[in-house]
Amino acid sequence: MNDGLTRPLRPHLWLLDPEVAHLNHGSYGAVPRPVLEAQRRAAEAVERSPERFYRADLTAAIDAVRGRVAEFLATDPDGLVLVQNATEAVQVVLSSLALEPLAEIVYTDHTYPWVKAAIERACDERGVVPRCVALPNRSELADGSAPGQSDGLSEAEFAAALVTTLKGALNERTALVVLDQITSASALRLPVEAVCAALGDEVPILIDGAHAPGLIDAPVPKGAAFWLGNLHKWAFAARTAAALVVAPPWRERVRPLVASAGAARGFTGSFSYLGTQDPTAYLALPAALAFPADHLGMTFGRLRERNTAVLELGLARLRDALGLRLPPGNGLPMRAVPLGRAGSDAEAGELGARLREKGVEVATTSPGGQLHLRLSVQAYVGVEEFARLAAALAAVV
Numbered sequence: 117m118n119d120g121l122t123r124p125l126r127p128h129l130w131l132l133d134p135e136v137a138h139l140n141h142g143s144y145g146a147v148p149r150p151v152l153e154a155q156r157r158a159a160e161a162v163e164r165s166p167e168r169f170y171r172a173d174l175t176a177a178i179d180a181v182r183g184r185v186a187e188f189l190a191t192d193p194d195g196l197v198l199v200q201n202a203t204e205a206v207q208v209v210l211s212s213l214a215l216e217p218l219a220e221i222v223y224t225d226h227t228y229p230w231v232k233a234a235i236e237r238a239c240d241e242r243g244v245v246p247r248c249v250a251l252p253n254r255s256e257l258a259d260g261s262a263p264g265q266s267d268g269l270s271e272a273e274f275a276a277a278l279v280t281t282l283k284g285a286l287n288e289r290t291a292l293v294v295l296d297q298i299t300s301a302s303a304l305r306l307p308v309e310a311v312c313a314a315l316g317d318e319v320p321i322l323i324d325g326a327h328a329p330g331l332i333d334a335p336v337p338k339g340a341a342f343w344l345g346n347l348h349k350w351a352f353a354a355r356t357a358a359a360l361v362v363a364p365p366w367r368e369r370v371r372p373l374v375a376s377a378g379a380a381r382g383f384t385g386s387f388s389y390l391g392t393q394d395p396t397a398y399l400a401l402p403a404a405l406a407f408p409a410d411h412l413g414m415t416f417g418r419l420r421e422r423n424t425a426v427l428e429l430g431l432a433r434l435r436d437a438l439g440l441r442l443p444p445g446n447g448l449p450m451r452a453v454p455l456g457r458a459g460s461d462a463e464a465g466e467l468g469a470r471l472r473e474k475g476v477e478v479a480t481t482s483p484g485g486q487l488h489l490r491l492s493v494q495a496y497v498g499v500e501e502f503a504r505l506a507a508a509l510a511a512v513v
């Protein structure tokens with residue numbers, strides 16, 4: 117019997133190893149076969165005449181894809197460019213800002229390590245001061261609760277607390293605030309809309325929405341100077357494909373990491389041709405964005421609901437089997453579950469490796485110095501996979 121939750125939906129649409137329980141879609145996504153086929157067709161089209169493609173067709177093709185991605189993200193195509201990944205997008209923003217010595221960049225203790233590394237490098241090279249703030253109620257993470265929820269704070273109260281925290285870190289030298297839309301290790305959805313509405317006029321804000329495309333509808337918040345999102349995580353894109361969205365006042369100063377002769381075509385034109393590259397992941401984006409409707413008969417929203425329901429049922433199994441304490445739901449098919457013991461990043465990595473040996477792939481993280489499983493569910497996962505996870509965990513922990 118397949119009620120749509122117990123078993124995977126159409127697993128033959130992926131090349132994933134059936135011997136393994138794949139519970140970490142969030143890190144790298146998993147590219148469906150029809151998208152790989154679209155990418156292969158795009159490569160073949162390029163090969164019919166590389167000269168014609170790169171010289172005559174590339175810019176128009178990228179513009180058409182940008183339009184489709186902008187429609188998917190419900191944002192202005194004139195502010196959207198395609199980049200390889202979130203890591204590149206962050207560095208594009210940092211390198212485009214006029215950062216004076218002693219300027220400050222505010223970020224949080226949940227900022228993704230590669231983003232933090234980019235901030236630290238900009239600070240080292242340009243004499244800028246990094247200012248890390250703790251998310252409100254961070255200590256609650258240690259006992260397994262999401263910030264702002266276990267003590268009965270409403271979402272609005274948590275948003276207000278976050279705004280107050282960030283506002284308290286601002287001063288006249290603050291050049292940028294960097295904030296996650298969905299945090300990585302802890303899988304928390306942060307109220308970026310409220311933060312951008314409250315502080316977007318005071319300071320440029322970069323929203324790291326690496327996980328947002330496909331998980332959050334219309335994810336680009338009003339008031340953000342910069343927003344980035346990976347399309348190769350939850351939007352089924354071939355690796356590598358991400359979007360960077362820049363608000364009008366900043367478009368003239370945002371430039372790609374390599375100098376481009378296309379700069380004469382303005383902000384979007386400057387990103388279209390950065391020397392000879394493989395554009396096939398970008399060219400396959402229309403197929404990726406059409407994948408849920410064309411092959412699963414679902415919208416992204418319906419698929420997200422199905423995947424979140426699988427995760428809820430799977431987590432209930434884990435709780436019953438192993439007595440794990442579950443954090444409150446976040447409405448997403450990705451959640452970090454505390455294992456109830458302290459551990460470093462290295463110990464989290466070791467645990468992940470041991471689970472992989474048992475045929476279970478899951479992100480193992482250590483936000484707040486506490487070991488967590490960060491579980492992600494995509495269509496190719498059914499509740500039955502959680503029985504494998506429970507067995508592997510029981511053997512390993």
Ligand SMILES: Cc1ncc(COP(=O)(O)O)c(C=O)c1O
Pocket residue numbers: 142143201202203204228230231296298299300324326327346
């Ligand atoms: C919040 C966040 N930001 C940035 C990244 C970096 O993404 P990429 O490796 O595609 O550059 C990730 C990756 O998981 C992430 O979770």
